Amino acid sequence: MHSNGLFLKDVAGFLGSYYTGLAIMNAIAAFLIWRRKNRTGEAVFWASVATALMVLASLAMSGSATWVPHLPESLRKLVNTLSGPVNYTAGTTALFAGAFVFRKFFVKPMVAWTVFNAALLLMGLAMADENFASIVMKADNVPIVGLVFLLAFFTWVATKQAVENDERIARGLPPLEKENDEKVLVWPDLVYTELICMVAVSAFLLAWALLLPAPLEEPASSVKTPNPSKAPWYFLGLQEMLVYFDPWYAGVALPSMVIFGLMAMPYLDFNKKGNGYYSINERKFAYLTFQFGFLELWITLIILGTFLRGPNWNFFGPFEFWSPYKVEVLNNVDLPQMFWVNMLNRPLPRVAADAPWYAQMATILLREAPGLVIMAAYLFLLPPLLAVTVFRKYFAKMGLVRYLVMINLMLLMLSLPLKMVLRWTLNLKYLISIPEFSLNF
Amino acid sequence: MAENKKMSTAEILAAARAAKAAKAEPPAAADVAPPADTPAAEAQKAEAPKPAPAKPIAKPAGAAGGRPSVAEIMALARAKKEAEQGGGAAAPVEKPAPKPAPAKAPTLKADGDKPASKPAAKAVAPKALARDTASILAAARTGAKPGPMSKADAPPRPAPVAEAAAIVKAPPAKLAAAPTLPSKPVKPAAKKGADAEADRRGFLEMVLGSFMATGFTALSITGGLFGLGFARFMFPNVLAEPPSRFKVGFREGFPAGKVETKYVAQYGVWVVNSDVGGLQQIYALKTVCTHLGCTPNWLEAEQKFKCPCHGSGFYKDGVNFEGPAPRPLERYAIRVSDDGQLEVDKGRTFHEEQGQWADPDSYITV
Numbered sequence: 096m097h098s099n100g101l102f103l104k105d106v107a108g109f110l111g112s113y114y115t116g117l118a119i120m121n122a123i124a125a126f127l128i129w130r131r132k133n134r135t136g137e138a139v140f141w142a143s144v145a146t147a148l149m150v151l152a153s154l155a156m157s158g159s160a161t162w163v164p165h166l167p168e169s170l171r172k173l174v175n176t177l178s179g180p181v182n183y184t185a186g187t188t189a190l191f192a193g194a195f196v197f198r199k200f201f202v203k204p205m206v207a208w209t210v211f212n213a214a215l216l217l218m219g220l221a222m223a224d225e226n227f228a229s230i231v232m233k234a235d236n237v238p239i240v241g242l243v244f245l246l247a248f249f250t251w252v253a254t255k256q257a258v259e260n261d262e263r264i265a266r267g268l269p270p271l272e273k274e275n276d277e278k279v280l281v282w283p284d285l286v287y288t289e290l291i292c293m294v295a296v297s298a299f300l301l302a303w304a305l306l307l308p309a310p311l312e313e314p315a316s317s318v319k320t321p322n323p324s325k326a327p328w329y330f331l332g333l334q335e336m337l338v339y340f341d342p343w344y345a346g347v348a349l350p351s352m353v354i355f356g357l358m359a360m361p362y363l364d365f366n367k368k369g370n371g372y373y374s375i376n377e378r379k380f381a382y383l384t385f386q387f388g389f390l391e392l393w394i395t396l397i398i399l400g401t402f403l404r405g406p407n408w409n410f411f412g413p414f415e416f417w418s419p420y421k422v423e424v425l426n427n428v429d430l431p432q433m434f435w436v437n438m439l440n441r442p443l444p445r446v447a448a449d450a451p452w453y454a455q456m457a458t459i460l461l462r463e464a465p466g467l468v469i470m471a472a473y474l475f476l477l478p479p480l481l482a483v484t485v486f487r488k489y490f491a492k493m494g495l496v497r498y499l500v501m502i503n504l505m506l507l508m509l510s511l512p513l514k515m516v517l518r519w520t521l522n523l524k525y526l527i528s529i530p531e532f533s534l535n536f
Numbered sequence: 537m538a539e540n541k542k543m544s545t546a547e548i549l550a551a552a553r554a555a556k557a558a559k560a561e562p563p564a565a566a567d568v569a570p571p572a573d574t575p576a577a578e579a580q581k582a583e584a585p586k587p588a589p590a591k592p593i594a595k596p597a598g599a600a601g602g603r604p605s606v607a608e609i610m611a612l613a614r615a616k617k618e619a620e621q622g623g624g625a626a627a628p629v630e631k632p633a634p635k636p637a638p639a640k641a642p643t644l645k646a647d648g649d650k651p652a653s654k655p656a657a658k659a660v661a662p663k664a665l666a667r668d669t670a671s672i673l674a675a676a677r678t679g680a681k682p683g684p685m686s687k688a689d690a691p692p693r694p695a696p697v698a699e700a701a702a703i704v705k706a707p708p709a710k711l712a713a714a715p716t717l718p719s720k721p722v723k724p725a726a727k728k729g730a731d732a733e734a735d736r737r738g739f740l741e742m743v744l745g746s747f748m749a750t751g752f753t754a755l756s757i758t759g760g761l762f763g764l765g766f767a768r769f770m771f772p773n774v775l776a777e778p779p780s781r782f783k784v785g786f787r788e789g790f791p792a793g794k795v796e797t798k799y800v801a802q803y804g805v806w807v808v809n810s811d812v813g814g815l816q817q818i819y820a821l822k823t824v825c826t827h828l829g830c831t832p833n834w835l836e837a838e839q840k841f842k843c844p845c846h847g848s849g850f851y852k853d854g855v856n857f858e859g860p861a862p863r864p865l866e867r868y869a870i871r872v873s874d875d876g877q878l879e880v881d882k883g884r885t886f887h888e889e890q891g892q893w894a895d896p897d898s899y900i901t902v
Contacts, residue, residue, distance in 0.1 A: 278545060318804045318823060320830040322844035338846045338860055342828050407833075408847030408859070422838050425849065425858035448891040530863035530889035 102225045107158030109232075113219055114152035114164075117212070121145035124208065137205065144212070151219070165223035175412030181519045183403065183410075184512075187395040191387070194254075198375070202255040214244075224414050230402055234307045239328050239401050246394060257373035257382075264374065272372035322406045322419055331400030332393045338408065339514045341525065341535035349507065353388075356504040363501045365492050380489075388508055427524035434465040459529055466527035470536060473510075478502045609674040616675055778802055780882040787878060787902065790818050795834050795852060805868055805880055806834065806841075809902060812853045817899040820868040820880045821854045827861040841865065855888065864888040867898045 122145040129138035154162045194201055201207060218240075221227045231240055260270040268274070279285070312321065326334045336345040368377040375382050405411040406419035428437075435443050446458040460467070481502060482490040490498045517523040527536040740750045782803060790796060790809040799805050806821045821841075823831050830845035840857075841850040848859030855864045869884040878900065886892035893899070 280545065280548070316801075318800055318802075318831050320832075320844050322833060324830055324845045334846065337828065340860065341862055342860075346828070407842045407844055419833075420835070420837060425847070427858050448894075524860070525862065528862065533862065535862045 102228075103160055103163050103223065104158045106222065106228060106232075107156055107163065110163065110219060110222060111152050111156035113222070114148050114155055117215055117219070118145045118148035118152060121148060121212065148216075155219075155223075163223050164220055166220050171224060171414040175415045178403070178410070178412040180399070180410050180515075183399060184395070184515065188391060191391050195383070195386075198254055198258055202251065202258045207251055211244075211247075221413065226414050226416050230413075230417075234310050235328075236401060237307060239397070243398065250390070253373055254375070257375045260372055260374045261376040264377070270372035270374065323404060323408055323417075325400065325404070328397060328401055331404075332396035335396040335400045335404075336511060339511070339518055341533075343533070344536060349511070352504065352507050356508070359500060359504065363493070363497055365497075384505065384508075392508070392511055425522070427518065427522050429524050429528040430466045430469075430526045431462050431528060433521070433523070435462070455531075459531060463527050463529060466525070466536070469526055474503070474506060477506060606670075609671045612671055613674050613677075781879060783873060783875075783877040783879050784820075785877055787818060787872070787900065790878075792816060792902070795836075797834050799880075800831070803880070803882070804831070805882070807870075807878070807880070808852060808854075810852045812893075812899070816902040818870065818878065818902055819854075819899040820870045822866040822868055822882075822885060824866070825861055826856065826863045826865060827859070832865075867893060869897045870900055871897065872900060 121141050125138045125141035125145060128134050128141060151164050154164055157163065201210070218231070222231060230236060256271065260272075263270060325331065333346065333350065336349065339345065340349070364381060366378050366381065368374065369381075402413065403410055405415075405417035406421070409421050409423050411417055411421070431443060435441050444458050444462045446454050450458075478499060482498060486498070486502065489501070493501065514523075517526075525535040527534070529535065741747055744750050744753055784796070784799060784807055790807055792809050792811075794809050796807040799807060800823050804823045806823060807818065808821060809816070809818045811817075812819070825832050825843040825845065825848055827843065827846055827848045830843050832841040832843040832848070832850065834840075835842050839852055841852075841854075843849070843859065843861065846860050848856060848861035850856050850861065850865050853864075854867065856862070864887075867886040867888075869881040869886070871879055871881070873879040884897065886895055886898035
């Protein structure tokens, strides 16, 4: 299905200019390193990288299956077989943890530049694959690819400043922002910058809209759902959440909790440090919680939803053809079923449909007892337990109410990854499943 | 550029301060010599700030240059008016106007000008009028509308501002009450015209009691009409939607094990002939996923309904088994009509989780 001649001829021009762009970027970098930083050795290295990229560009321009630089077939197959929601999430979590632990290494400009180049090069090689290209180069996915790089860049800049500040603080110096806190005027310094940005972005968007026209689809119909049916990109994290939860929870309660939690943050935060400057060491808990929630539970889910979810919301490897006939065995079972039927070998507690309401309620409660017990323990037993163990200092500093708000927000946030893990490992659908009242958890 | 930026706050502040100082000084000088003749004082004023300028002063200097002109314009305008009305009876009333002018004097800037321009005003007026746009405009305005002039004349401000110079100001302040007089005779005249119109315009106001009542009555009438129109919109002349009861053919058209998908596009229903709990039934499934309402697809090869939105899957009998859908698909009522065809009624649905699939209206035994 991939790398056929016709497709390669189509993308040859694009890939050629892509590599040329990379080469020019590296040539400029080499020049700046030589001129500004006076590091000739590094400059020569990046100049040679630029030369190599020019060679790749000319190869790509050829448009022939043998010469266009691409990833070997075996590697692509391996990537496809290895990718799945479990490995993807584990991988991104490992990446997140690694980037945090080795942040001092990654904030070095040369390291970041190397990683950036490697990512772009890898993307170029992968785009010689038809399946990969058809997703990444889709007109409405292009901005998301750009945003991924933009997000990585801004995260890197902030981390760099935080690491620098941490080092300064360790040496007893004030943070960079405090040392050099010369203020500038809103008018004209800020307003002019904004005006220029506004004009530049408008021009850019205009050019973009002309060059990459938005795709038009057939008229909407209430009985025909596009396959796959995707939310706008910024809601794809939510859509992914909806795979694991009941709509009212993942679609209403959890997002409200996110907004409420973000609003509550200033009232929960008792750490006076890090005010007005970047720092990681001074506020590790806050930093890690936020970055985990944002990068891991929101951004990676958006990427997953955009690039790796195909027809029927099945998971597809990056080089896999999006076949609507892909079969994925997903037999999900509710907890009551697991507990009563599979473990105790008894039928689910049932009651006649015409029984009085209290008998119905009692039966439902009995049926859902295992789930209710687990949820009660999670939400009511865990907070005090954590208060006397892990969060002892926090509890002492925050007081009961603030601590309870904080810990509940945190537990609700963690309910997402926990539920995902339960779904993957135990095929658990819902802990509590009361379809009679549309109440599932 | 970077250097400029770094210095900017301090520099600008310093410059501003310098400008202020420069501005404050010349008037003070003018203060000392108020009786000096007009052109001299003006020249002094105009020139004084000029030598001072650092960079940013250019603007303040310009502003300062503009300032005296306002006062001057007022004086000139007044003079012009006087000249116009000079012959008329209005003249005596207007006369006090020049006098209160000194009342304005307390402000440092005006101080230098006022006494100077006042005497000059009468004489210079025609010439000065032609001199610059601002004065021409002002003159034109005063000619057309006496309002602003009298407002400018009325000096409620100088009285509170007066500090040290109170001695000089006190008497003019009293006089200042007088200049408002000219405006009075003018206003009633304008009001008379308005009154004549108010009789016509105020008709609704009179009928309904008040201005607010008129407004709210109009609003509620409009709203009521709009509501009626909207209500009519709810009962269209032609209803384009398919009937909720429809026939799908004879039962021979639904062999065992078949999921009929041809009614999905028009009616949103699958007609299925399948084994449910050991019983061969024909039933109509609603094509709405119980998770978030997308339309699942029937996958013949895998013998399941699969939702494209979040991956929920349902067996042929409609029972959910994969993905997040919390309950089975719903059934529509189905029956054999009098002519032997199967008839689906979308008006009634049957939920499995509520035990309604046992209802004989929800299926046809084959």
